[in-house]
Amino acid sequence: MVVLLSAWACAGSPAADDSLRRIKEAGVLRWGADVQGGAPYIYEDPDHPEKLRGFEVDLAEALASELGVKAEFVQNDWSALVPSLERGTFDIAMNGLEVTPARTGVVLFTRPYYVFASRLMARRDDPSVVADLDSLKGKRVGTLTNSYTADQLLAKGIEPVYYEGTDEPYQDLVAGRIDAVFHDDIIAGIYGEPRPQLRVVGDFADGFYSIATPKTDHSLRDAVDAALEKIIQSGKLEEILRKENIWNDRQIGLIAWSDADQRRLLGEPVVSTLRWSHMIAFVQAAGVTLVLSILAMAIAIPLGLGLAVCRLYGNAVVSRVAEAYVELYRGTPVLLQLYVLYYGLADVIKLDAFTAAIIGLGMNYAAYEAEVYRAGIQAVPKGQMEAALSLGMSTPLALRRVVLPQGFRLALPSVTNDFIALLKDSSLVSVITVVELTKRMTITAVDVRSWAIPGLMCALLYFVMSYPLSLFARRLEARLARS
Numbered sequence: 001m002v003v004l005l006s007a008w009a010c011a012g013s014p015a016a017d018d019s020l021r022r023i024k025e026a027g028v029l030r031w032g033a034d035v036q037g038g039a040p041y042i043y044e045d046p047d048h049p050e051k052l053r054g055f056e057v058d059l060a061e062a063l064a065s066e067l068g069v070k071a072e073f074v075q076n077d078w079s080a081l082v083p084s085l086e087r088g089t090f091d092i093a094m095n096g097l098e099v100t101p102a103r104t105g106v107v108l109f110t111r112p113y114y115v116f117a118s119r120l121m122a123r124r125d126d127p128s129v130v131a132d133l134d135s136l137k138g139k140r141v142g143t144l145t146n147s148y149t150a151d152q153l154l155a156k157g158i159e160p161v162y163y164e165g166t167d168e169p170y171q172d173l174v175a176g177r178i179d180a181v182f183h184d185d186i187i188a189g190i191y192g193e194p195r196p197q198l199r200v201v202g203d204f205a206d207g208f209y210s211i212a213t214p215k216t217d218h219s220l221r222d223a224v225d226a227a228l229e230k231i232i233q234s235g236k237l238e239e240i241l242r243k244e245n246i247w248n249d250r251q252i253g254l255i256a257w258s259d260a261d262q263r264r265l266l267g268e269p270v271v272s273t274l275r276w277s278h279m280i281a282f283v284q285a286a287g288v289t290l291v292l293s294i295l296a297m298a299i300a301i302p303l304g305l306g307l308a309v310c311r312l313y314g315n316a317v318v319s320r321v322a323e324a325y326v327e328l329y330r331g332t333p334v335l336l337q338l339y340v341l342y343y344g345l346a347d348v349i350k351l352d353a354f355t356a357a358i359i360g361l362g363m364n365y366a367a368y369e370a371e372v373y374r375a376g377i378q379a380v381p382k383g384q385m386e387a388a389l390s391l392g393m394s395t396p397l398a399l400r401r402v403v404l405p406q407g408f409r410l411a412l413p414s415v416t417n418d419f420i421a422l423l424k425d426s427s428l429v430s431v432i433t434v435v436e437l438t439k440r441m442t443i444t445a446v447d448v449r450s451w452a453i454p455g456l457m458c459a460l461l462y463f464v465m466s467y468p469l470s471l472f473a474r475r476l477e478a479r480l481a482r483s
Contacts, residue, residue, distance in 0.1 A: 019091055019213070019220040029064040029071050032085060033095035034078040038166055039190055040244035041096050042073075055244045056094055059113060062236055063211075066227035079145050079164065079442060082107055083451060085212055092224060093212040096184070098148035102446055103212070104266050108221040110228055111257050112208035112265070113237060115250040118149045119185040120201040121192045123173060130180050130201055133158070139179035142169030142433075146446040148207040149182045161433050162443070167191045168343060172433070173198060175346045177353070186246055206250065208265060232257075274453055278444050282454075285440035286461045292357055292436065293423045299362025300422070301415065304369025305408075311374060313395060322370070329367035335428050337364055342432040357429035365422055369415065376411030377403060416473035420466045437461055 023029055033042050033056060042054035052073060064071035074090040081093045082103060099109055122130040129135060133156045143149045145162040153160045161178050163169045169181045170192045181192060185203060192198055211228065213221040231237050232254055241247040310322035329337070342356040351359065380403050388398035427438035435443070441458035445451045 019217040020223050023067070023069055023091055023220070027069045029060070029067060029069050029092065030074050030090040031060045031071060032074045032076040032081055032090035032093045034076060034081070036165055037078060037095055040186065040246055055240050055246065056096075058240045058243065059231070059237070060094060062231050062240070063224060063227050066230055067223060077164075079446075082212065082446075085214060088214070091213070091220065094209075096186075096209050097212055098184075099208045099210050099265055100148050100151055101267065102146075102151075107212040107215055108218065109210040109212055109266060110221060110225040111262055112210050112254060113228060113232075114186070114209040114241070114246075115253065116207050116209065117185040117203035117250070118152060118182060118205050118207060119188040119192075119203050120180060120182050121170070121173065121188055121198050122180045122201050123176070123197055124199045125197070126179070128179065132202065133182075133204065136180060136182075140177070142172060142178045142181040143183060146443065147184075149184065152205060153182060162430075162435065162439070163433060164431060170195060170198065171343055171346060175350050177350070189246075210265075274444075274448050274450075278448070278454075279457075281440055281444065282437070282457055282461060285435060285437045286465065288435065289423065289426050289437045290465055292354070292361070292426050292429065292434070293419065295358045296361035296365065296426070297419050297422055299359065300365035300369045300418075303362065303366035305373050305404075307366060307370035308373035308377060309399065309404075311370070312377060313399065326367045326370050329364050330371075334361065334364045334425065335431060338429060338432055353429075353433045356432055357426075357434050360432075361422060361426065361429070365418060368418060372411045372414045372418065373407060376409075376414075377407035379410050380406045413473050413477040416469060416476060420469050420473070423466055423469075424462060 035042055035044065035052070037043075040054055041056050042052055045051040045053045057073070060071040060073070076084045076089060076093075078095060081095060081097060084090065085093045085107060093107070096114075097103075099112070103109070120130070120133070120136075128139070130139075133152065136153070136156070136158050139158070140161050141153055141158055142163055143153060143160045144166075145164060150160050150162070160182070161169075161172075166183075166187045169178065169183065172178045173181050173192075174195055174197045180201070181188070183192070184207065188200070193200065211224055213224065228237075237254070238247055238251070241251060307322045307325060310318045311326070312319075314322065338357070338360045341360045342351065342353065384402050384406065385398055388402045389395070393401070426436055429436060430439035437458055441454045445454040448454065
């Protein structure tokens with residue numbers, strides 16, 4: 001099967017370096033970006049939500065015009081832009097994509113179209129002294145996953161707190177969940193500086209945004225590079241940047257950008273392989289996943305059982321409230337619930353990321369557990385309750401001694417299966433900065449520039465954690481079926 005699929009892929013995939021010809025024939029230049037990046041890169045027009053705005057939207061249209069085609073936007077998660085570009089989801093990637101040693105070995109970069117500074121921000125009322133990068137050791141510093149700023153922190157021996165969005169780290173900094181934010185100045189100026197609780201510590205090393213093309217498409221890279229050169233020299237780029245109020249003196253250097261500058265920017269691609277430290281990080285992340293899942297299930301089981309009892313034996317009000325809880329949590333995505341709990345309620349209750357992840361998953365799975373227990377309780381013959389009541393037991397006592405033990409025994413296999421599902425759903429908590437197993441896999445994949453081996457390691461660890469539970473569930477079902 002693998003051989004046949006490989007042969008089909010080779011036969012069906014376009015030959016290397018023919019993207020430019022295909023783009024010309026189709027009349028469309030597909031560019032990948034993530035709307036979640038927000039202003040000033042790419043964002044929805046407040047007056048016309050169906051339209052996109054941003055300096056990269058205008059730049060993509062200008063590039064397409066120079067190439068004699070139309071620009072077509074393709075939505076893609078920012079952290080997966082490079083892998084999606086490699087597999088041909090779009091022709092070019094342009095979304096504040098920073099030139100880093102890890103990326104120069106897997107894609108081709110054009111000349112830069114924007115120069116940014118890495119800006120450090122901290123709280124105004126923070127008693128600790130945050131003066132430079134060296135003062136951040138031992139502190140929690142927010143930054144963007146797989147970014148140039150993250151690389152600078154790691155080079156200084158500082159473990160960053162990874163975020164997917166641009167506004168979230170500054171929210172956490174205000175809430176006191178992290179000690180500082182190290183981000184591009186273009187982002188800090190929009191999302192960080194307007195907050196009166198925060199202060200700018202300073203700007204550090206400059207970085208560059210460039211357009212990425214697949215590694216084999218030299219002709220496409222050269223054509224886009226030439227088009228970008230015309231846009232810069234004609235003053236069109238300055239006009240685009242001024243439109244979003246992000247033009248500054250650093251951009252003047254782009255006008256005289258030379259081949260020597262480009263060689264210095266790209267440098268020598270860093271060859272990174274899977275190291276022992278990666279293995280340790282994977283095992284640690286698997287431990288985080290397992291502990292998180294166990295604690296979340298410890299919330300889901302008793303809460304779900306209570307909800308089931310309330311629905312079946314509570315008065316009208318209590319039963320309706322329990323039913324509303326179950327339907328609300330089953331009817332909304334767990335991802336949304338995590339966002340609301342961690343970010344939406346930050347002004348009311350300030351939870352750290354790990355605690356919020358446990359509570360969020362626990363409350364979500366409690367709704368599903370409630371239905372499992374309700375089915376188990378209803379499977380107990382009604383005569384059991386009637387017999388208990390006829391012996392003089394109260395309803396709570398009859399539930400505790402007669403009905404619930406039997407109902408729980410019937411529901412136990414389904415509970416075990418739900419725990420296995422929870423183990424895998426824990427990967428969603430990475431959106432609130434928890435580095436669990438799947439998040440560690442994505443970070444490592446970018447570091448070693450390969451998704452196959454980290455992906456296999458991640459799958460293996462999930463399997464090692466879940467398979468014993470699957471065997472336990474099967475044996476338990478068989479034993480209960482005999483009894």
